[in-house]
Amino acid sequence: MSETALVDRRWIERGAERASTMRFLLWLFPWVCLLLLGVYAAGLCFYYGLNQTNMDNRFAFGLWIFLDLTVIALGAGAFFTGFLVYILKQQDLKPVLNSAVVIGLTCYSGAVAVLMVDVGQPLRAWFTFWYPNTHSMLTEVTFCISCYLLVLVLEYIPVLVKNRQLRRVPSFLVFEHQAHKLVPVLAGVGAFLSFFHQGSLGGLYGVLRGRPFAYRQGFMIWPSTFFLFILSAIAVGPSFLMLVVATAEKITGQKLVDFRVYRKLGFISGVMLAIYVAAKAIDTYVWLNVTSPSMGFGPWDYYSYWPLSSTFLFTATVPLGLLPAILFIVPRTARHRGLLLLAAALTCCGVALNRFVMTVQTLALPTLPFDPFLKYTPSWQEVATFGAVVAYGVIVYSLSYRYLPMFEAMKGE
Amino acid sequence: MSARYGMVIDLDRCTGCGACMIACAAENNVSPPEPRATWRTGITPMVVRALSNGKDGTDRREAFIPITCMHCEHETPCVSVCPQQAVEFDKSTGIVMQMPQRCLGCRYCMTACPYHARYFNWWDPQWPPGMEKSLNPGVSVRMRGVVEKCNLCHSRYHDALQKAAAAGKKEIDVADYVPACVEACPTGAIQFGDLADPKDPATIAAKSPDAFRLLEAIGTEPKIHYKTTQAWIRALADRQSDRPTEAPHV
Amino acid sequence: MFPWIDGFHWTPTHIIFLSLFGAALSAILATAAWGLWRTLGDFRKHLAAATCWRENFGELPAVEKRCRHELAGRLPSRQCDHAFDCRTCPNYDKFAALPANVPASRAGVSYSDNLLYHRGHTWVRGDWDGTFAIGLDEFAKHLVGSPESVKLPEVCDEVESEGIAWTMIKNGHKIRVRSPLAGTVISTGGPDSDFYLKILPHSQPNLRHLLKGPEVAGWLAAEVDRLQMQMSKGKATLADGGTMMPDLMDAEPGSDWDAILESTFIDR
Numbered sequence: 001m002s003e004t005a006l007v008d009r010r011w012i013e014r015g016a017e018r019a020s021t022m023r024f025l026l027w028l029f030p031w032v033c034l035l036l037l038g039v040y041a042a043g044l045c046f047y048y049g050l051n052q053t054n055m056d057n058r059f060a061f062g063l064w065i066f067l068d069l070t071v072i073a074l075g076a077g078a079f080f081t082g083f084l085v086y087i088l089k090q091q092d093l094k095p096v097l098n099s100a101v102v103i104g105l106t107c108y109s110g111a112v113a114v115l116m117v118d119v120g121q122p123l124r125a126w127f128t129f130w131y132p133n134t135h136s137m138l139t140e141v142t143f144c145i146s147c148y149l150l151v152l153v154l155e156y157i158p159v160l161v162k163n164r165q166l167r168r169v170p171s172f173l174v175f176e177h178q179a180h181k182l183v184p185v186l187a188g189v190g191a192f193l194s195f196f197h198q199g200s201l202g203g204l205y206g207v208l209r210g211r212p213f214a215y216r217q218g219f220m221i222w223p224s225t226f227f228l229f230i231l232s233a234i235a236v237g238p239s240f241l242m243l244v245v246a247t248a249e250k251i252t253g254q255k256l257v258d259f260r261v262y263r264k265l266g267f268i269s270g271v272m273l274a275i276y277v278a279a280k281a282i283d284t285y286v287w288l289n290v291t292s293p294s295m296g297f298g299p300w301d302y303y304s305y306w307p308l309s310s311t312f313l314f315t316a317t318v319p320l321g322l323l324p325a326i327l328f329i330v331p332r333t334a335r336h337r338g339l340l341l342l343a344a345a346l347t348c349c350g351v352a353l354n355r356f357v358m359t360v361q362t363l364a365l366p367t368l369p370f371d372p373f374l375k376y377t378p379s380w381q382e383v384a385t386f387g388a389v390v391a392y393g394v395i396v397y398s399l400s401y402r403y404l405p406m407f408e409a410m411k412g413e
Numbered sequence: 414m415s416a417r418y419g420m421v422i423d424l425d426r427c428t429g430c431g432a433c434m435i436a437c438a439a440e441n442n443v444s445p446p447e448p449r450a451t452w453r454t455g456i457t458p459m460v461v462r463a464l465s466n467g468k469d470g471t472d473r474r475e476a477f478i479p480i481t482c483m484h485c486e487h488e489t490p491c492v493s494v495c496p497q498q499a500v501e502f503d504k505s506t507g508i509v510m511q512m513p514q515r516c517l518g519c520r521y522c523m524t525a526c527p528y529h530a531r532y533f534n535w536w537d538p539q540w541p542p543g544m545e546k547s548l549n550p551g552v553s554v555r556m557r558g559v560v561e562k563c564n565l566c567h568s569r570y571h572d573a574l575q576k577a578a579a580a581g582k583k584e585i586d587v588a589d590y591v592p593a594c595v596e597a598c599p600t601g602a603i604q605f606g607d608l609a610d611p612k613d614p615a616t617i618a619a620k621s622p623d624a625f626r627l628l629e630a631i632g633t634e635p636k637i638h639y640k641t642t643q644a645w646i647r648a649l650a651d652r653q654s655d656r657p658t659e660a661p662h663v
Numbered sequence: 664m665f666p667w668i669d670g671f672h673w674t675p676t677h678i679i680f681l682s683l684f685g686a687a688l689s690a691i692l693a694t695a696a697w698g699l700w701r702t703l704g705d706f707r708k709h710l711a712a713a714t715c716w717r718e719n720f721g722e723l724p725a726v727e728k729r730c731r732h733e734l735a736g737r738l739p740s741r742q743c744d745h746a747f748d749c750r751t752c753p754n755y756d757k758f759a760a761l762p763a764n765v766p767a768s769r770a771g772v773s774y775s776d777n778l779l780y781h782r783g784h785t786w787v788r789g790d791w792d793g794t795f796a797i798g799l800d801e802f803a804k805h806l807v808g809s810p811e812s813v814k815l816p817e818v819c820d821e822v823e824s825e826g827i828a829w830t831m832i833k834n835g836h837k838i839r840v841r842s843p844l845a846g847t848v849i850s851t852g853g854p855d856s857d858f859y860l861k862i863l864p865h866s867q868p869n870l871r872h873l874l875k876g877p878e879v880a881g882w883l884a885a886e887v888d889r890l891q892m893q894m895s896k897g898k899a900t901l902a903d904g905g906t907m908m909p910d911l912m913d914a915e916p917g918s919d920w921d922a923i924l925e926s927t928f929i930d931r
Binding site: 132134135167176189193 | 676680702706712717925
């Protein structure tokens with residue numbers, strides 16, 4: 001790689017191999033376009049109102065809420081990896097810790113940005129803090145996510161100021177030196193906060209007594225929605241982290257982490273997933289036979305609508321839950337990089353499907369006896385905003401990879 | 414002494430004329446709908462839905478059911494879920510009060526409501542020039558991005574309170590407090606009263622064997638009761654929805 | 664939210680909920696504040712420069728962290744774990760007692776036995792009046808040649824040990840030279856002068872971290888080897904017999920000068 005091709009080499013870690021500046025810009029270009037399109041769509045929503053979307057009084061929650069829940073589950077790798085490294089002292093996961101922080105930061109900040117577009121009155125966002133309803137799961141989610149975003153920003157700053165040029169500012173370097181010692185505290189607080197909001201996101205639907213599909217009675221809200229959501233988030237976090245790092249390796253053509261790290265992440269994911277599938281099976285059994293009938297709804301009623309037949313229930317748990325768990329845990333399959341990454345992808349899809357079922361499907365199913373099964377297709381503005389969040393994540397990760405020491409293996413010569 | 418205002422709607426008398434819907438819109442300053450609005454995006458705090466027994470020919474039966482906020486008495490779903498406490502259960506009247514000026518527009522209450530009685534302002538309200546003169550000064554206008562619903566014409570309750578206070582009384586005269594839909598119904602199908610008062614005609618009607626409520630099994634204790642002698646309507650209301658009827662429209 | 668707001672009343676749920684969040688938020692803000700406070704403290708106690716030096720040292724590859732005693736031939740191999748700051752190294756006395764074993768001719772670049780050398784390629788000379796002159800050593804001079812500009816501190820400015828003494832610009836590279844000592848600047852010189860800075864320390868300085876005698880030869884030889892490797896990546900060579908050519912930055916502009924200057928002046 002000729003020196004002149006790296007116009008921004010002063011900003012790049014010494015000795016690190018990077019694509020030429022032109023190639024990097026070409027890589028960024030489509031993502032920036034996608035981001036700008038999404039920003040424009042969001043602008044339309046701010047200016048004209050939420051009638052720009054295809055949400056309505058029956059689908060009060062749509063694509064964006066699905067995006068929020070999914071992206072927050074995928075970003076759970078941030079808190080969980082931090083917890084594993086700093087609290088449980090699993091030092092062999094350190095190489096992917098910075099990646100996890102970047103993924104977490106983009107996931108959470110992206111989710112908050114979309115939430116600001118999703119609510120009818122974004123300028124009133126402070127109302128939740130000023131008039132909190134401590135009985136509402138959404139209050140808990142709001143507080144937790146705001147605090148946790150702050151934690152992620154503080155965890156990202158030491159990574160950011162290690163940039164080759166930024167570290168030349170003495171105050172930045174000294175702050176990084178001091179902040180480094182504090183990261184375990186942040187990891188602990190982050191784990192505490194994440195535990196609660198991951199669970200509360202499930203609890204959001206578990207409390208809806210008007211939605212028998214999602215409702216869990218009384219104390220059962222806790223194991224059925226709260227803990228199940230935490231479990232699935234912990235299961236998918238390492239998987240998504242693996243996928244992102246593997247994608248980065250593929251795109252950059254560089255080996256960034258040892259395969260053992262993938263196997264460890266996969267094993268953790270697999271164990272969590274196995275526990276989740278077992279717990280979910282119990283929960284589903286109880287809900288089918290006890291909860292739902294007690295509210296006057298025959299459970300198989302839910303699955304007689306096309307395309308949501310019982311295949312859906314099967315799809316959520318077996319190919320996207322049990323199968324990846326097996327692939328992760330059984331040594332013969334876990335040894336293969338391809339199968340490991342396939343399992344990670346299946347896990348991510350499974351959790352996304354679970355979030356979809358809890359949000360969109362819950363709303364589609366009729367509650368009043370004379371209501372039809374409803375359908376909803378997101379508008380282009382909603383899809384564009386979704387795309388913008390994905391683009392934002394790719395751009396931030398790409399920039400972080402290029403200019404910051406994300407992987408310890410990248411040190412100098 | 415706390416009141417528990419509610420309604421008993423006689424489905425045998427409801428003709429589906431929609432006068433209650435119009436009266437409600439007029440009373441509550443609901444603007445004419447946007448051209449793009451549908452039954453799923455329009456604002457109809459009182460809405461009349463069509464029911465049928467699904468049969469054809471001479472066996473076919475149809476009826477109309479006005480749906481409004483049920484002012485759930487027990488563990489009101491929308492009250493407990495609102496993150497900003499923009500919904501309040503008024504203990505003195507039993508009315509579930511929506512405060513649009515505190516509403517963030519998160520729409521969580523809309524997902525919580527089992528009766529789909531909550532409506533979001535997807536657009537800013539607009540009145541044709543001159544029509545703003547017909548606005549009711551007792552009810553504030555809502556802007557886009559907030560949720561609204563029936564509040565049992567609380568402004569009329571306020572007027573009744575002021576009238577009572579002017580006469581030196583603490584309690585209102587129930588005859589002074591008549592919601593717009595009740596007043597407008599040409600067949601008198603909607604009976605309004607204090608369900609906490611055992612002598613109130615509405616309370617007596619609510620206790621009749623023909624009376625029922627929607628989604629009783631959920632346990633929200635709605636204060637809107639329905640009454641009918643037609644068994645098929647009772648069966649439809651009790652039956653779980655595994656066979657959807659045609660998409661309802663007014 | 665507050666007791667005087669109409670309709671609001673505290674319930675146990677409020678107290679538990681807000682206490683938990685208050686605790687979490689306090690922990691987060693306290694952490695950030697503590698970090699900032701410690702940073703400010705480092706600056707106030709004049710420890711910031713030392714911290715930056717240690718951080719930069721930490722980023723060096725292992726081969727560039729060799730202990731002076733290894734370079735002097737006292738030990739077969741040892742990696743410095745003290746950021747080259749022998750003043751606080753507990754093992755210094757133990758190793759310094761061993762005999763050095765490096766021929767002076769190995770250096771590859773000239774040096775003086777009368778000067779003390781800092782591993783950031785500056786030399787120190789104590790003068791009769793208690794002041795210390797600081798200059799750029801021959802290795803650095805051969806590298807940089809004539810700098811396009813030099814920014815020296817003002818007289819009466821304070822410099823910290825391992826703090827920035829002066830900066831030079833050459834071929835678009837900004838070179839920050841670290842001071843081997845702390846003190847007040849009493850006189851400035853430059854590339855055309857005998858010295859760059861003359862400083863007066865506040866108290867009798869500890870000079871243990873500076874190299875002298877045969878150690879310097881060993882160290883400079885290692886530096887020349889390192890330079891040779893770094894330059895050969897750009898397909899350049901030093902010159903005949905391992906002796907440094909002067910004005911290398913001008914002679915070999917194609918080399919990775921960012922890397923070479925970072926390693927030389929231990930500044931990233």
